[in-house]
Amino acid sequence: PRRKRTKDSSGSVYEALFLRGEGSDVQIHALGAVWNLHRVYLCQSGYFASMFSGAWRESTMNTVELQMPDDNIDREALHEALGSLYNDSVLIQPSRVVPILAAASMLQLDELIQQCGEIMEETVSVHTVCSYYYSAGSYGLPSIRTMCFQWLLHNLMTHRGEELIREISLDIMEELIVSSELVVIEVEMDVYTMLKKWMYLQLQPAWRGPRRALLPDANLWFARSKRELDGTPFLETPQGRAFVPVFRHLRLAYIVCDLPSARIIDQDALIPATWLTPVYKEQWLALLKAEQTRGPRRVEVHVSNFQRSSMRCGHQVHREETCSWRWAGFNFSWDLVVCYSNRRVTFRRSALNDPHGLGGSLLWQGKIAFRLCLVSLDRAGRTVLRQDTEYQVLSLGKDEELEVANLENQDVVFPVYVACNFLYLPRERSYQEFNIHRHPPTTTT
Numbered sequence: 052p053r054r055k056r057t058k059d060s061s062g063s064v065y066e067a068l069f070l071r072g073e074g075s076d077v078q079i080h081a082l083g084a085v086w087n088l089h090r091v092y093l094c095q096s097g098y099f100a101s102m103f104s105g106a107w108r109e110s111t112m113n114t115v116e117l118q119m120p121d122d123n124i125d126r127e128a129l130h131e132a133l134g135s136l137y138n139d140s141v142l143i144q145p146s147r148v149v150p151i152l153a154a155a156s157m158l159q160l161d162e163l164i165q166q167c168g169e170i171m172e173e174t175v176s177v178h179t180v181c182s183y184y185y186s187a188g189s190y191g192l193p194s195i196r197t198m199c200f201q202w203l204l205h206n207l208m209t210h211r212g213e214e215l216i217r218e219i220s221l222d223i224m225e226e227l228i229v230s231s232e233l234v235v236i237e238v239e240m241d242v243y244t245m246l247k248k249w250m251y252l253q254l255q256p257a258w259r260g261p262r263r264a265l266l267p268d269a270n271l272w273f274a275r276s277k278r279e280l281d282g283t284p285f286l287e288t289p290q291g292r293a294f295v296p297v298f299r300h301l302r303l304a305y306i307v308c309d310l311p312s313a314r315i316i317d318q319d320a321l322i323p324a325t326w327l328t329p330v331y332k333e334q335w336l337a338l339l340k341a342e343q344t345r346g347p348r349r350v351e352v353h354v355s356n357f358q359r360s361s362m363r364c365g366h367q368v369h370r371e372e373t374c375s376w377r378w379a380g381f382n383f384s385w386d387l388v389v390c391y392s393n394r395r396v397t398f399r400r401s402a403l404n405d406p407h408g409l410g411g412s413l414l415w416q417g418k419i420a421f422r423l424c425l426v427s428l429d430r431a432g433r434t435v436l437r438q439d440t441e442y443q444v445l446s447l448g449k450d451e452e453l454e455v456a457n458l459e460n461q462d463v464v465f466p467v468y469v470a471c472n473f474l475y476l477p478r479e480r481s482y483q484e485f486n487i488h489r490h491p492p493t494t495t496t
Contacts (some may be wrong), residue, residue, distance in 0.1 A: 068092070069137040079133070081117035082126040092136045097159030123153035123186075135163050143167060145174040149186045156190040168192050175202055176431045177210060181218045203227055206432040208236045208245060209367070209468055213265050216249040217256070221297060224249065229300040231358035234426055234470045236365045238378065239305040240312040246301070247273070247321065250294050270319075277320050284323040291321070298322065303330045305362045357420060357442065361472035368467045378471075389469065394458040396423065396469060400447040418446040420474045423455050427464045435464045444476070 067073045072087025079086040079093075093099035102115070119129075128150035131141045135155075141163070143151055148170050155163035171183045172195060180199050187195035206215065207227055219227075227233055228242065235242055244266065251269035252258060260268065276285060285291040286298055298321070307313045307330055316322060364378045366389065373392040388399040421443055427436040440455055447453060458467075 065134065065137045069134050076113070078114045079117060080114065081129060082119060082124075084126050084130070086130075086133055088133065093133075095136050095160075097161075098157065119157075121153045121157060123150050124157060125150050128154040132158055132160060132163060135160060141166075143170045145170060145179060148174075149182055152186055152190050152192075164190070164192070168195050171195050172198060175199060175433065177206070177212070177215045180206075180215075180432075181220070181223065184223065200226070201232075201434070202432055204230060204232050205234050205426055205428060205434060205468075208234055208241065208365075209428070210432065211262065213248065213252065213262060216245065217252045219249065221253075221293065225297045225300065228297055231361060231363065231472055232424075233363060234365055234424070234468050235363040236367055236468065238309075238364045239302050239362065240309065240315075242363070243301055243306060243312075243316070246298060247319070250291075250321075253294075254290060273319060273321065282320060285319075285321045287323050299326075302360070302362065303327065304334055304360075307331060308334060357422075357472065357474050361420075361422075361474040363470070363472055365468055365470040368465065368469060370465050371463075378473075389471075391467075391469070394461070394463065395454055396425070396456040397452050397454045398445065398447065399452045400449060418444055418476045420444050420476060421455075422472045424470045425456055425458065426468045426470065427466075428468070429464060436461055436467075 068089060069086075069092075075087035075089060077088055077090055077093065079088055090099075090103055094103060117129075128147065131143075131147075131151050132154035135141050141151070143166065148167050152164065152167040152171075155167060168187075171179075171187065171192070175183055175198065180202050184196055184199035184203070187193070187199060203219070203223070204227060207219075224246075228246070233242075248265050248269050251265070251272055255272065258265075258268065273285060276288075276290075277283075280288055286295050301322075303322075303326065306316060307327065316327070366376050366378075368374060368391050371394075373390070375388055375390040377388055390397045390399060421440075423440045425436070425438045426434065429435050436458075438456060438458065438461070443455075445453065456469075
């Protein structure tokens with residue numbers, strides 16, 4: 052953070068008037084400290100300008116007792132905020148920005164609030180993002196709050212340590228899990244695994260250990276709880292009910308369609324059967340419908356439905372080299388090969404080894420709506436590059452390939468995260484039969 056030029060380059064005004072209180076005409080008492088200050092300087096603050104004008108009794112008092120309405124304000128922060136009235140600015144350390152922002156907001160110091168916002172924007176990291184997010188909401192910095200939320204969407208699943216999920220509260224986690232913008236690495240089951248670790252840390256905040264031990268320790272703890280509760284799903288227990296709003300936003304349809312994942316869900320017994328039974332039923336009926344329905348039908352895909360219901364998946368490209376991967380098992384044998392080469396991302400159709408059976412017969416009978424996002428982050432998790440495609444409909448024939456993104460002329464910092472949303476559509480005859488609407492249709496009741 053840069054120190055701005057003081058009003059008196061020698062610092063004599065600040066030292067003489069603020070620090071030594073020469074010529075003071077008012078005393079400020081707060082937080083067990085006393086400041087000998089000057090009304091003409093204090094009136095730069097909207098708070099004091101209102102206090103010293105009109106019929107307020109403080110307008111004629113030589114001593115003013117300040118009551119602190121905000122626990123974030125401490126003596127040091129108030130000292131810096133009052134001192135800023137005698138300087139153009141103050142030097143703000145990231146560890147002190149929230150208390151100083153709180154003091155600046157109380158005193159209505161717009162320039163200091165703006166400077167705090169600039170510091171927050173420059174120093175957001177795994178250690179500061181949650182406190183910055185809450186503070187920006189409390190003190191009227193919506194752009195900083197949005198920036199912090201975007202940082203969390205990019206880093207929640209890509210950050211390897213547990214210190215980030217340890218700090219995320221229930222309400223923030225709910226907002227993140229519901230979002231289709233969440234960068235998921237690799238598939239929806241990994242979102243469930245992350246939530247299991249997060250819930251364990253919320254319940255056992257004293258846990259410390261190597262990163263690789265977190266998931267085994269969480270599994271052991273929940274297994275013991277399952278035995279003690281005679282198999283009651285954890286989210287139906289008194290301890291687990293607080294986490295229900297978060298787990299409700301898991302896209303279970305993309306978890307139970309994978310056999311190993313479905314077995315883990317059953318074994319963990321975190322999620323109630325009453326949640327899972329309708330999902331299994333819906334998936335089975337969708338499978339039958341895809342197999343037995345004949346003839347074209349017009350399908351309208353609304354962005355709001357896409358965001359709420361699409362499959363979220365992703366991959367990390369570690370370095371500038373050709374690589375490929377598959378998000379296999381997507382809704383009834385859809386299987387894409389995704390390739391990264393020469394800063395281009397392409398989709399290619401992959402045929403299964405076994406073309407027989409129900410799954411094989413459904414391969415590529417329908418189409419997919421998708422949107423792809425490429426994200427590059429610096430070491431602090433801040434966005435260096437983000438590129439999004441439009442919502443598109445994908446229908447590939449055998450051995451067909453489609454370029455979906457190109458970073459050829461971009462400055463790229465590796466790793467690059469390739470995040471994609473997919474939504475399965477029933478079989479249709481032509482691209483023109485699909486509409487993708489930016490807004491849902493108006494409903495009249």
